[in-house]
Amino acid sequence: MELYYSFSVLIVLASFFSYINLRVLKLPSTIGVMIIAMLTSILLVISGHLFPKFFTHFSTLLMDVDFTEVLMGAMLNFLLFAGAIHINLKDLREQKWPIVVFSTVSVLISTFVIGGILYYIFNVLHIDLPFIYCLLFGALISPTDPIAVMGILKKANVRKSLETKVAGESLFNDGVAVVVFSVILQLAQGSDIDMSLGNISWLLVKEALGGFVLGALLGLGASNAIRKIDDYNVTVLITLSVVMGGYLIAHTLHMSGPLTMVAAGIVIGNYGKRTAMSATTKDYLNKFWELIDEIMNAILFLFIGFELLLIRDLNNYWLMGGIAILVVLLARFISIWIPVRLIPFRNKFSSGTIKILVWGGLRGGVSIALALSIDNGPYKQAIIAITYFVVVFSIVVQGLSIGKVANKVLSKEEV
Numbered sequence: 001m002e003l004y005y006s007f008s009v010l011i012v013l014a015s016f017f018s019y020i021n022l023r024v025l026k027l028p029s030t031i032g033v034m035i036i037a038m039l040t041s042i043l044l045v046i047s048g049h050l051f052p053k054f055f056t057h058f059s060t061l062l063m064d065v066d067f068t069e070v071l072m073g074a075m076l077n078f079l080l081f082a083g084a085i086h087i088n089l090k091d092l093r094e095q096k097w098p099i100v101v102f103s104t105v106s107v108l109i110s111t112f113v114i115g116g117i118l119y120y121i122f123n124v125l126h127i128d129l130p131f132i133y134c135l136l137f138g139a140l141i142s143p144t145d146p147i148a149v150m151g152i153l154k155k156a157n158v159r160k161s162l163e164t165k166v167a168g169e170s171l172f173n174d175g176v177a178v179v180v181f182s183v184i185l186q187l188a189q190g191s192d193i194d195m196s197l198g199n200i201s202w203l204l205v206k207e208a209l210g211g212f213v214l215g216a217l218l219g220l221g222a223s224n225a226i227r228k229i230d231d232y233n234v235t236v237l238i239t240l241s242v243v244m245g246g247y248l249i250a251h252t253l254h255m256s257g258p259l260t261m262v263a264a265g266i267v268i269g270n271y272g273k274r275t276a277m278s279a280t281t282k283d284y285l286n287k288f289w290e291l292i293d294e295i296m297n298a299i300l301f302l303f304i305g306f307e308l309l310l311i312r313d314l315n316n317y318w319l320m321g322g323i324a325i326l327v328v329l330l331a332r333f334i335s336i337w338i339p340v341r342l343i344p345f346r347n348k349f350s351s352g353t354i355k356i357l358v359w360g361g362l363r364g365g366v367s368i369a370l371a372l373s374i375d376n377g378p379y380k381q382a383i384i385a386i387t388y389f390v391v392v393f394s395i396v397v398q399g400l401s402i403g404k405v406a407n408k409v410l411s412k413e414e415v
Contacts, residue, residue: 013037014298029294030301031399037305038392044309067303071369075296076174077247077261081239082293084171084265086286091164092266097345099168102357106169106335107142107176111184113331114138121323129320132188133379139184140371140383141328141390142335143177144170145364162353166360174366175259179207181370189375211256212263218246219267227276232284235277239268239285300365304391307368311385320382321389328390333358352409360402363394 014033017040021032092099115135122129144166183200222242226235242264250260273282308314336357340349371387374380 010299014302018298030297033298034301034305037302038308041306041308068369068373071365075300077243078292078296080258080261081243081265082289084262085269085289087266089270092168095164098165101339102169103173104176105339107173110142110331110335111138113334114327117327136184136188137383139181141367143173143366144361171262175208175256179204207256211250211259214255215260215263216267218242219264223268223272223276232281235281236288304365317385321386324386324390325393332361356406359398359405362398363391367391
């Protein structure tokens with residue numbers, strides 16, 4: 001019953017904050033919910049001495065929820081599948097090379113640039129954070145999050161090709177970043193791991209390519225099953241089983257759950273909808289996953305806002321957080337600029353496109369979940385704090401301004 005009570009509280013708060021946002025703030029729903037949750041967290045901290053029992057009870061409720069497990073083991077699967085099921089395969093195929101490069105090469109570039117620059121600056125400022133932990137932070141903060149920015153880009157009337165680049169990169173880079181993070185985490189915690197090129201390559205192939213193949217097979221199997229029926233209720237149940245059962249299979253086989261969900265969603269959203277579903281079934285399926293997407297997003301950003309309560313002595317990390325924000329933005333620019341300049345993509349990238357890709361590379365819940373998954377130690381609190389600074393800046397500042405940036409660029413050149 002504890003899980004039911006916790007989930008009930010989160011749903012009530014998410015709906016209440018969403019209502020307040022629509023009536024008062026009128027911000028994009030995910031950003032509005034997160035800001036209200038953050039303000040509520042600050043009020044709870046301020047009034048904690050007046051209502052200590054309530055503050056302690058609410059903080060305990062948050063601490064009892066394993067955010068890493070809830071997000072990485074459940075919510076992320078639904079969110080990635082819900083996003084992928086609406087991706088047009090034709091658009092994705094046209095932008096396949098930028099998406100592949102940005103979700104792999106750019107993640108690696110960003111990881112090492114962030115780790116190297118942060119270590120140098122912190123060393124100059126006599127801030128104690130070893131290089132391996134700077135690199136670990138680089139790995140967890142490098143994956144971008146499409147959730148908050150996609151709706152804004154659509155309103156800005158950005159060309160479909162650019163929208164596909166942003167969405168495609170974000171959908172695929174989570175799986176790659178998790179593998180890189182896992183390898184660096186084992187090194188940081190002193191685990192015995194084979195660092196040979198062959199072993200690391202095998203881990204990437206097994207996790208990334210294996211997850212993608214598994215997802216494609218699940219998507220094909222589900223589509224073929226749906227073709228033999230004409231019932232939207234059962235169709236929805238089948239897609240739910242793909243998400244929930246598919247993650248269990250991927251986890252058991254040590255394959256990437258995020259990439260499994262992305263591949264399954266793309267196959268069902270294109271092959272399945274085209275060959276196996278009536279118009280009525282497609283309509284119900286789209287509306288169901290749009291609703292799931294909204295609910296999961298509201299809860300996710302509610303979590304992010306309330307994570308403020310779990311960071312002890314946040315005031316001690318303002319300098320580190322501010323530096324990290326600037327370094328992450330610089331690394332994002334370098335990780336996009338280098339591939340664009342060195343790889344002969346079919347379509348040339350304008351300076352405006354690069355600006356939107358850099359500023360639209362938001363960080364989100366995946367980064368916080370990875371930071372929280374680090375074992376307790378002397379550097380965990382610092383990494384969680386600077387991760388929180390970067391994610392909040394990314395979502396609030398970049399998320400609210402990306403539409404204006406896109407419109408400004410569009411007014412000057414064709415993007």
